[in-house]
Amino acid sequence: MTATRMRLFTPGPVEIPPRILRVLGQAPPHHRTEGFRETLKRVTAKLAWLHGTAGEVFLLGASGTGAMEAAVVSLVPPGARALTIAGGKFGERWASLLNAYGIAHDVLEVEWGAGVDPQEVARRLDRDPSLRFVFATQSETSTGGLHDVEALAGITRARGRRLVVDAITGVGVHPLPQDRWGVDVVVCGSQKGLMIPPGIATVSLAPWAKDAIEGPGLPRFYFDLRRYRKSAPLGETPFTPPVSLVLALEEALTMIGEEGLERVYERHRRVALATRAGAQALGFGLFPSSPSHAVTALTPPAGIEAGALVKRLREEHGMVIAGGQDRLKGRIVRVGHMGAYDLPDIDALLLALEECVAALGRPATGALPAARAAWERA
């Protein structure tokens, strides 16, 4: 093996930049100190900037699923009905969450990898006024697909329904200006475009949705957003926060601010286009019909087994990509490039992919020039 370290091209957690690792290696302060309270206020303000909201952002010690659950239990009253948009493992998670709490819901099935048709959502909502909530996904990690959140928000806002979007894989990758688009609630995680280890999740609430969490909701305690609202103005969280990850998050948000949010989105777009073009030159197919810039999901060239490819890439090149999940197991591979990735990273991956497809019996070349051309065209 030529690699002396593992490189993550995973759909999250992702590579952590050295600047952030340095912060993680420092002794964190106690959370009930003036210094940390100021840090938490700054981090919250920067997250609101990232989300483009004048509303509130709540910070939870949990994985992204915890924040999804916090949104469900804080917003949805017993007896309410909802529409969930499927189309992947994480779209389906909304339905699983509602099931766990006995909340009746319609599931809008979407072909895996495709974007939901916003007009179909409009029809469903028009047909059934009892569907008060729509639960959707921006970037679907399991398929590499992207949904048009702006169009969805236009439809829900016009009909007075609440839209809750899982942007765990989308944050810092695809724009999602919450207030401008009209998204009531956005849920995020820390280990994707935010470039830090997993353990923090956030819920952001648009200003007009302020009252949405003050209703009866479902039984809840740790995920009761009213508690977070009470503590936030003090620079506190209701339960001990993952202090070291909060410091790391501040560093990540500083990095994003330094590069500039628009340039961060632009870099992700170019990285994604380069990855697709390079892989397609090697005979891979692009799985999603509506591809995300967070994760590139690829069908391997005919005759090459997805599992063998993942294994060889890891064992011979020290590069970690992911296989498919659930019904896509064995059918696709997924390359994550959320966070600090640039063209040299993608070049290194494509070179290794080129070696792997040759070793597995389907030699092909031209990945690098194709990637470079796509990068420059982009």
Place this chain on the structure above:
Amino acid sequence: MTATRMRLFTPGPVEIPPRILRVLGQAPPHHRTEGFRETLKRVTAKLAWLHGTAGEVFLLGASGTGAMEAAVVSLVPPGARALTIAGGKFGERWASLLNAYGIAHDVLEVEWGAGVDPQEVARRLDRDPSLRFVFATQSETSTGGLHDVEALAGITRARGRRLVVDAITGVGVHPLPQDRWGVDVVVCGSQKGLMIPPGIATVSLAPWAKDAIEGPGLPRFYFDLRRYRKSAPLGETPFTPPVSLVLALEEALTMIGEEGLERVYERHRRVALATRAGAQALGFGLFPSSPSHAVTALTPPAGIEAGALVKRLREEHGMVIAGGQDRLKGRIVRVGHMGAYDLPDIDALLLALEECVAALGRPATGALPAARAAWERA
């Protein structure tokens, strides 16, 4: 100020040893890799060893309260009744959790700082057979008090009731051999005796309580322990775990193993006795009648204001201790010494305390010799 760094003597999070900070500063692996699966299995096995259980230990990405909630929602069916033991802010949290889920319960009030009378628990359980669950605290962070978990477990086991113990502040400080004592469920956090940043919490289930989480329970998803049970044999968690903290936890458990569990408990006992003796020589009173070795809660000498003491200690000596919470606000100060603390740490704190009480108008001496004598007597 003579200090160049802040020193935490807080009731958690606590000082993180350099060995653990080094681990936190390294690039963590992806969680769906063979290497990390092996790590998670080792960490789980070491936690079971620490708890003295042949049962299961589940690892959650959450604060300790999240693990308390996981125990409640996974064990308690709708309509059940429970007994909670109060005696402090965290004892009272059990009641708040049950309230949030509409579970009827009796609260056994205990004087703050005192240990619960096990015979009173026995009387309550004998009088009301519908109390199927007892929720208790081992070491109460808010009062510095300790409850006799061994005695409680004897009473609940003899009566076929389930005992759930919050050992968040007790783990790695006071022995709690789960299977030998007969404790059904133990809940822990990472930022106390385990010496790592907050963000991981655990629930350990005694072997005879295996079925306790398979019943209907309350509505739950992220805190559904059945999901953790399913993933654990694969070296996985149902939701993305806080990878970097899991690696840090392994280092902490290795450190505890190297020192020896009995010696770790013994060191905490001597550190606590030295802290008490030194502070008492300066005119402080020991607040709890049943003191814990995790946190020393002290009433300041007459005429000295708790808040002023905390402030001066921080600003002049770079040492962070905590004030009182809730009804103890302004009445006590709390010194945490969970984790890697030794006599030189306590000497430094006592010297600083000595300076503070003098500066605040109640000069006193003799803290160090008193601490040393207590350490040697112990």
